[in-house]
Amino acid sequence: MANVINFILPFLPELLLAFFASQLLVFGVVKKERTDLVRWIAIGLLVVFALAGLFVGVPGTTAFNGALINDDFSYIAKAIIGLAAAAALLFSESYLKSERLDQYEFSVLVLYAVLGMSIMVSSNSLLSLYIGIEMQSLALYVLAAFNRDSLRASEAGLKYFVLGALSSGLLLYGISMVYGFTGSLTFDTIGAVVSSGDVSPGVIAGMVFMLCGLGFKISAAPFHMWTPDVYEGSPTPVTGFFASAPKFAAMALIARVLMDPFMGIQDSWQQVIIVLSVASMIVGVFGALMQTNIKRLMAYSSIANMGYALVALSAGTVAGVNGMLIFMSIYLITSIGLFACILQMRIRDGMVEQISDVAGLSTTQPRLALMFTVLLFSLMGMPPLLGFFGKISAFYPAIDAGLTWLVVVALIASVVGAFYYLRIIKTIWFEEQDRQFVKPATALSVLSGVSTLILVAVLFLPFISAPVKTAFGAAAASLF
Amino acid sequence: MFSNLPILSFITFIPAFVAVLLMVFSRLTADSGRAQLEKNASWVALITTIFVLFLSVLLLIDFDSSSAAYQFVEDTEWLGGGINYRMGVDGISILFVVLTAVLMPFCIYASQTSIKKRMLEYMVAFLILETFMIGAFVALDLILFYVFFEAVLIPMFIIIGVWGGKNRVYASYKFFLYTLLGSVLLLAAILWLYNYSGTVLGAPTTSIETLSRDLKIPGGAQTWLWLAFFASFAVKMPMWPVHTWLPDAHVEAPTAGSVILAAILLKLGGYGFIRFSLPMFPDASMLLAPLVFWMSIIAVIYTSLVAYRQKDIKKLIAYSSVAHMGFVTMGIFTVNLQGLQGALFQMISHGFISGALFLLVGVIYDRMHTREIAAYGGLVKQMPIYAIFFMFFTMANVGLPGTSGFVGEFWTLLGAFKVNPWIAFGAALGMILSAMYALHLYREVIFGEVTNDKLNDIQDMTGREIIILAPLALFTLILGVYPSLVTDITGPSVEALLASFQQAVGG
Numbered sequence: 013m014a015n016v017i018n019f020i021l022p023f024l025p026e027l028l029l030a031f032f033a034s035q036l037l038v039f040g041v042v043k044k045e046r047t048d049l050v051r052w053i054a055i056g057l058l059v060v061f062a063l064a065g066l067f068v069g070v071p072g073t074t075a076f077n078g079a080l081i082n083d084d085f086s087y088i089a090k091a092i093i094g095l096a097a098a099a100a101l102l103f104s105e106s107y108l109k110s111e112r113l114d115q116y117e118f119s120v121l122v123l124y125a126v127l128g129m130s131i132m133v134s135s136n137s138l139l140s141l142y143i144g145i146e147m148q149s150l151a152l153y154v155l156a157a158f159n160r161d162s163l164r165a166s167e168a169g170l171k172y173f174v175l176g177a178l179s180s181g182l183l184l185y186g187i188s189m190v191y192g193f194t195g196s197l198t199f200d201t202i203g204a205v206v207s208s209g210d211v212s213p214g215v216i217a218g219m220v221f222m223l224c225g226l227g228f229k230i231s232a233a234p235f236h237m238w239t240p241d242v243y244e245g246s247p248t249p250v251t252g253f254f255a256s257a258p259k260f261a262a263m264a265l266i267a268r269v270l271m272d273p274f275m276g277i278q279d280s281w282q283q284v285i286i287v288l289s290v291a292s293m294i295v296g297v298f299g300a301l302m303q304t305n306i307k308r309l310m311a312y313s314s315i316a317n318m319g320y321a322l323v324a325l326s327a328g329t330v331a332g333v334n335g336m337l338i339f340m341s342i343y344l345i346t347s348i349g350l351f352a353c354i355l356q357m358r359i360r361d362g363m364v365e366q367i368s369d370v371a372g373l374s375t376t377q378p379r380l381a382l383m384f385t386v387l388l389f390s391l392m393g394m395p396p397l398l399g400f401f402g403k404i405s406a407f408y409p410a411i412d413a414g415l416t417w418l419v420v421v422a423l424i425a426s427v428v429g430a431f432y433y434l435r436i437i438k439t440i441w442f443e444e445q446d447r448q449f450v451k452p453a454t455a456l457s458v459l460s461g462v463s464t465l466i467l468v469a470v471l472f473l474p475f476i477s478a479p480v481k482t483a484f485g486a487a488a489a490s491l492f
Numbered sequence: 493m494f495s496n497l498p499i500l501s502f503i504t505f506i507p508a509f510v511a512v513l514l515m516v517f518s519r520l521t522a523d524s525g526r527a528q529l530e531k532n533a534s535w536v537a538l539i540t541t542i543f544v545l546f547l548s549v550l551l552l553i554d555f556d557s558s559s560a561a562y563q564f565v566e567d568t569e570w571l572g573g574g575i576n577y578r579m580g581v582d583g584i585s586i587l588f589v590v591l592t593a594v595l596m597p598f599c600i601y602a603s604q605t606s607i608k609k610r611m612l613e614y615m616v617a618f619l620i621l622e623t624f625m626i627g628a629f630v631a632l633d634l635i636l637f638y639v640f641f642e643a644v645l646i647p648m649f650i651i652i653g654v655w656g657g658k659n660r661v662y663a664s665y666k667f668f669l670y671t672l673l674g675s676v677l678l679l680a681a682i683l684w685l686y687n688y689s690g691t692v693l694g695a696p697t698t699s700i701e702t703l704s705r706d707l708k709i710p711g712g713a714q715t716w717l718w719l720a721f722f723a724s725f726a727v728k729m730p731m732w733p734v735h736t737w738l739p740d741a742h743v744e745a746p747t748a749g750s751v752i753l754a755a756i757l758l759k760l761g762g763y764g765f766i767r768f769s770l771p772m773f774p775d776a777s778m779l780l781a782p783l784v785f786w787m788s789i790i791a792v793i794y795t796s797l798v799a800y801r802q803k804d805i806k807k808l809i810a811y812s813s814v815a816h817m818g819f820v821t822m823g824i825f826t827v828n829l830q831g832l833q834g835a836l837f838q839m840i841s842h843g844f845i846s847g848a849l850f851l852l853v854g855v856i857y858d859r860m861h862t863r864e865i866a867a868y869g870g871l872v873k874q875m876p877i878y879a880i881f882f883m884f885f886t887m888a889n890v891g892l893p894g895t896s897g898f899v900g901e902f903w904t905l906l907g908a909f910k911v912n913p914w915i916a917f918g919a920a921l922g923m924i925l926s927a928m929y930a931l932h933l934y935r936e937v938i939f940g941e942v943t944n945d946k947l948n949d950i951q952d953m954t955g956r957e958i959i960i961l962a963p964l965a966l967f968t969l970i971l972g973v974y975p976s977l978v979t980d981i982t983g984p985s986v987e988a989l990l991a992s993f994q995q996a997v998g999g
Contacts, residue, residue, distance in 0.1 A: 374613075374654075379519065389646055395639035401571070404635070404683065411683045419683065423676035430672055434649070434665060442653045442661055481572065 022073035022082050025064045025090075026130055032057055033123035040116030047116045051105060054119035055098045058126060062094025066483075071490065078198055079140040084490040085333075086134035088483060089264040092341055093133070096257040097126045099348045099459060104249030106453035107355055107363070113159055113247065121158075122253065125151035129261035133268070137198040138187045141265065145183070145229065148258060149176050155253070156246045168245025175228065175238040183225025189218030190273075199273040207276030216280050222269065223284050229262035230318045231311075232288040233295035240299070243311035248363060251307055252351030255314050256344045263321055263340055267333050270325065271491040278328045285326040286418060292319030293425040300432045306354055306365050309432060310347070313391065316429055317343050323422050324406040327413035334488035335405040338481075342390075342402035342467075349387045349463025356380055356452035356460070367436055371445035379457075380449070381440050383464045388433045390467040393426050398467040498566050500579040500630045503547050503589065507596075508623035510540045511616045518612050530611040534604045537615035541596040541622065548593035555586055557981045560988035562632060562701060571635065574686070574697035578632035583985030584766055584836065587978060588629040591843045592756050594967075596622050598960050599748035602851055605956065606747055606858050607655060614655060618748070621647040625756050629763065634682045634698040641724075641760060642675050648749070648757070656744040663737075663744035670737040674727030681720035685772075688713075704771035705992070711775050718776035721769050729761035731784075731821055732791035735814045742810035743863070747854030750806065754813050755847035759839045762820045766836070770827065771989060774996040781825040785908075785915045788825075791818035792922030800929040805863045808933055809849050812889060815922060816842050816901075822919055823904030827993055831907020832986050837978050838900025841888075841971055845897055848885045848964040852878070855957050856937075859950050865933065870942035875952040879938045881961050886934045888968050890927045896971035 020027065032053075040050055065087035074081045101122055108114040128148030135141040153176065157169025191197055193214035194205040206215060224235060231239040243251045270281055296316025303309040321343070324335035357364050374381040390399030403426065407419045514533050521529045555563060562580035570577035581589060600618060607614050624647070627640035645668050653664035682698065689707055690696030697703065709717065727734045738758075742750050770777050792815050799811035816838065823835030855878060856871070857863055872879040888895035891902075901923060909916035942948060953961075971977060 375610075378613075382515075394646055395643045400639070400642075404679070407680075408683050408686070411680075411687050416680065416684055420677070420680050423680055424673070427669065427673045427676055431665070431669060434668060437649075438653060438661060438664075441650060442664075478572075 019077070020075055022070065023075035023080055025061055025069075026127060029057060029061050029123065029127050029130075033120055033127065036116070036123070037120050040120065044116065047114050047119075048105075050116040051101055051119045054123055055101050057123065058094045058098040058101070061126070061130075062091045062098070065090050074136060076140070078200070079137045080131065080134045081136035082134055084483070084487040085264070085268065086130075088337065088487040089133035089261065090130045092344065093126060093129045093257045093261055096260065096344050096348060097122055097253065100249060100253035100256060102455045103252060103348070103352045103355055103459050104247075105455060107247065107249045110358070111159065111247065111362075118155070118158060121151045121155050124148075125155070125253075126257065129257060132261045133264045135265070135268070136200070136272075138191060138202075139197050141269070142180075142184065142187060145262075145265075146180065148261065149180070149229075152176075152254065152258060155250045156242055158250060159247050162245075164245040165247060168242045171238055171245075172242045179225045179228030179235065181225075182221050182228075186218045186221025186223075186225060189214050189221065191218075193218065199268075202273035203275060206274060209276075211277055216277060219274050219277065219281060220284055223266070223281065223288070226262060226266050226269070227288055230259055230266065230321075231292075231315050232318050232322065233291035233315060236292065236295060236315045239315060240303075240308045240311040243314075244305055244308045248307065248351065248355055248365070251310070252348065252355070255310060255347045255351065259314065259318065260340050260344055263318070263325075263336065267325055267336060268491060270328070271333060275328075275492075282326055282328060285322050286415070289319045289322035289326060289418070290421055292316060292322065293422055294319075297425045297428040297432075300429070303432070304367055306357075306367055306370075306436070309367070309436075310350065310354075313429070313432075314347070316425065317391075319425070320403065320406050320422055323410050323415075323418055326415060326418065327409035329409055329413060330485075330488045330492055331412060332409035332488075333491055334484055335407075335409045337484045337488060339402040339406035341484075342398050345463045345466055346387055346391050346399060349383070349460045349467070350391070352456045352460035352463070353380060353384045353387065356449060356456050358450045358452070359447065360450060367439055369447070370436065370440050371443040372447065373440045375444070376446065376448055380452075380460075383460045384440055385437055386464045386467055387460070388437055392430045392433045394430075398469075498579075499547065499551060500564050500566060500581065503544055503551065503593070504579070504623055504627045504630060506544055506547075506623075507540055507619035507626075510536065511619035511623075514612060514616050514619075533612040533615045534600065537619055538597060538600045538604070540619060541593070541600055544622065544626075545593040545597055548590050551581070552586060552590055552981075555581070555981070557583060558984060560984040565632070567632075570633075574689075574695055574699070575635050576633055576699065577636060578699055578701075579630045579636075580632045581630055583982045584989075585629045585763065587836070587840055587981060588756070588759055588763055589626055591759070591840055592622065592625050592629070595751065595755050595843065595847055598847070598851070598964070599751050601956070602751075602854065602960050603746070603748045606854060610654065614651070617647040617651050618752075621651070621752065625752075625760075628760055632700050634685065634700060634703070636698075637700070638675070638679060638682055641678075641764075642672070644757060644760070645671055648753070651749045652741060652745045655746040655749070658744070659740070660744040663740040666737045667741040670734065671727055674724040674734070677720040678724035681717045685717065700767065704768075707772070708996075709773065714773040714776040715779065718769055718773040718780060721764065721773070722780075725761040725764040725769070726787075726821075727761075728764070729758060729817050729821060730814060731761075731787050731817070732794060732814065733787075735791070735795065738814060739807045739810040742813075742850075743804055743806045747850060747857065750810075750850040750854075751847040754810070754850060755843035758813065758817060759843060762817070762824065762835060762839050765821065765824045766832070766989070770824070770993055774993050777825065777827065777993075778997055781827070781911075784821055784825040785912070788818040788822035789915060789918040789922075791815060791821075792919050793925065796922050796925035796929060800925070800932060802929075803865055805853050805865055805868075805933065805937065806850070807863075808865070808929060809846065809853065812926065812929065813842070813846050815926060816846070816889075818922065819901055819904045819919060822915065823900075823907050826904075826907040826911045827990065828907050828910055829986065829990060830903045830910070832990065833979050833982060834900050834903025834905075834907055836982050836986070837896070837971075837975060838904060840978055841896035841900050841968065844964050844967050844971075845885055845888045845895075848881075848961055848968070849889060851957075851960060851964075852882055852885060855953060856950075860944075860946065865936050867944050868937040868947065869940040869944065870938075870947065871950070872938045873942065874947060874950045877953050877958065881953070881965065882934065882938055884965055885968070886930045888972070890930045891923055894969070894972050896968045896975070899972060899975045 131144030300312035390397035565580035
């Protein structure tokens with residue numbers, strides 16, 4: 013009995029999450045009209061789940077015969093994923109209601125996606141890695157097509173599914189090669205084989221295939237094609253969700269895969285990561301230049317931002333992982349805030365999502381305009397906002413690892429990137445138009461306000477950020 | 493007096509604090525009270541900037557000008573890992589703080605009548621801008637400096653774009669992207685330096701003082717770093733050939749925006765050269781000084797000629813700014829006492845003179861809503877007081893002895909002559925050219941026949957405008973006849989800088 017408890021106990025939060033998610037599904041079937049209740053319970057579950065690991069978790073425990081591991085890294089990642097998903101549920105409410113999409117399945121699907129992501133970030137073997145990815149992806153495919161009656165949404169869901177299946181294929185192929193050449197599925201054994209020297213080319217080929225598959229999930233170029241269409245077609249809150257938690261989970265997974273089993277072949281994967289990073293930055297910033305739809309623009313911007321995060325990972329050091337965690341968390345905060353702003357762009361006939369629709373916002377809705385502006389400047393990486401500090405913590409490790417040229421490329425890409433963010437700011441401030449948006453839901457104003465405040469509050473950084481930074485440092489160190 | 497108070501943080505952050513308060517109040521005010529609020533906002537901003545001026549004058553009084561050390565130093569843990577919140581002033585930076593604090597109230601006061609829309613946001617932008625500018629001058633930490641240095645772009649972008657002229661969108665983009673491209677290279681260099689200091693000094697740091705004193709960088713790396721810093725400061729200065737953003741930004745910016753741009757933002761570039769390039773990369777500075785000289789000479793001669801052909805008054809003055817900044821860069825890289833003192837003096841003096849010239853253009857622009865030189869002529873008949881002021885500042889711009897413009901140019905020429913007489917010759921040619929375009933402008937605008945009928949009933953300067961310009965004229969005159977006011981303060985710091993520079997290059 014004690015064995016069984018040790019076998020599953022470390023993974024109890026996830027099991028409870030799965031249990032309650034299924035219970036909510038049953039409850040939803042019986043009480044179809046109680047979507048609000050389901051949503052609030054889901055939000056509560058997510059918050060509790062996010063904090064559980066941080067406060068009562070025991071780092072260093074494994075579950076299911078070492079298939080899953082709990083360490084500081086996975087606890088931090090789960091906390092961020094859980095909170096981001098809770099925020100996504102929070103900002104989806106008003107949209108779903110006004111578009112008549114308010115069904116209880118939405119919240120349940122988000123819960124399942126979070127379950128998949130938490131398996132991803134704590135996976136310690138190739139199989140659990142794959143199960144986690146598939147679990148979150150299946151939930152996300154359905155979410156993308158959640159608006160069944162919309163052609164665009166169905167197209168987005170289908171496209172996401174087909175390309176996602178392709179990427180899973182690549183991933184599985186890579187996994188099978190790694191398994192075949194190392195003889196093991198668990199990260200520890202693979203790591204031991206890989207660092208023993210004399211690595212067979214098959215492992216390296218498998219690793220490259222795996223990175224290609226994972227590259228799809230973070231929408232790194234050249235595996236980014238699905239991103240703009242899916243971002244544009246999906247319901248806006250779903251897009252906001254896509255831009256936050258899943259990106260973080262996939263990035264964390266990549267960090268673990270690189271730093272744990274494949275640390276011994278850093279020379280090989282570093283090149284792959286650098287190529288992905290440079291390609292993403294270039295495709296992201298130049299692709300975004302000519303977009304007129306804010307959601308498409310956010311898609312390209314997220315491609316570029318994944319490129320910046322990969323700059324940090326390419327260093328292959330504790331500082332690099334730490335920088336990636338800091339950068340991605342700040343990116344998540346910013347993108348949740350931005351999507352909360354985008355969701356406030358509602359006129360009487362429905363949502364608008366063209367850049368030209370924000371014209372004159374600074375006179376008609378000064379508060380929204382201010383939040384939009386701060387968030388965009390932060391995403392651009394302008395000091396004194398938090399985005400700037402995110403960028404330097406992502407780029408510094410690469411300089412430390414001798415990749416100064418990569419940082420220069422990244423910085424120049426961010427200047428190009430400044431152009432399209434400036435275009436939105438220009439439309440908000442310099443153009444006139446008398447268009448009133450409908451009064452936004454409180455949750456949206458609160459979310460965008462809170463994220464804006466976090467980005468500005470960097471002036472008081474040492475007093476609020478010290479514990480966060482310590483936690484991130486410990487998390488990064490626990491991977492090595 | 494301030495030994496226990498973080499006076500520099502007060503001076504820096506008071507404007508931003510008031511700006512935040514103003515924003516909060518504007519949210520709490522109902523639409524009916526809007527007009528009153530806008531009006532009050534401008535007065536609140538004026539009082540704030542005057543208070544900052546008062547504090548900075550106290551700072552100047554309390555400043556020990558016989559010492560070259562940093563004073564009023566604050567040093568607190570900030571981002572960790574050797575990146576601290578360090579602030580302090582020495583003889584070089586304190587004058588820029590005072591210059592900023594002096595010019596701000598004039599800008600606000602001048603804007604009260606000339607800004608017609610969104611007064612509150614305008615004041616908020618200016619107050620935040622003041623915080624960033626002062627912060628950049630007092631920061632003693634590279635990252636902190638960079639934060640302020642680049643943050644300046646945000647309010648300035650908004651100021652040019654919202655309250656600017658016809659082509660404001662183009663101008664604001666150009667301003668923002670040009671300067672941003674320059675500064676990211678600076679950021680890369682800063683990160684590299686931070687990393688390098690960790691390997692050489694044991695603990696990484698971004699303290700400007702430690703880096704300039706203790707860090708010896710090998711020659712090749714110095715050159716790259718110097719170039720990265722140069723890219724940023726040369727754009728800011730602006731030096732030929734990366735000056736093209738300046739005329740556009742100047743022409744489109746509202747009057748007070750132009751004043752700040754010319755008088756203070758450009759000085760960030762020169763300040764950067766003196767504060768970073770010379771002490772941190774002495775070998776590279778020696779190596780690349782000829783490049784700077786030639787770029788400066790081209791700037792002085794070429795932009796003076798360009799200025800002569802301008803049809804727009806503001807553009808003419810903008811090009812003349814580029815030419816005058818050529819003297820500054822030349823003076824800085826002579827790296828001798830006269831050159832450096834002259835460059836510093838020229839920056840302070842140009843702050844007053846170009847600020848006043850832009851305000852003067854604003855005076856007639858507010859009346860006629862055009863900046864075409866051809867639209868004016870014979871103003872002396874209707875606006876005698878204006879003609880006197882314009883004459884005075886034109887002469888100061890040309891560098892007439894007795895005005896501050898003369899002192900700076902003379903010293904930089906003297907410094908350049910010691911290094912290479914040909915450079916001094918080229919720059920001196922620029923002085924003649926500057927007389928040519930400045931007098932041309934004066935003749936076309938003030939003298940001649942009244943060609944434009946509307947000019948017949950133009951009003952002379954109002955009391956408000958005289959209040960703004962008279963003190964600036966006074967400063968220009970005082971500095972012109974008694975330059976020791978500036979040089980006494982800068983002297984010890986400049987000498988210390990030179991001593992360590994000679995030691996680094998010689999040894």
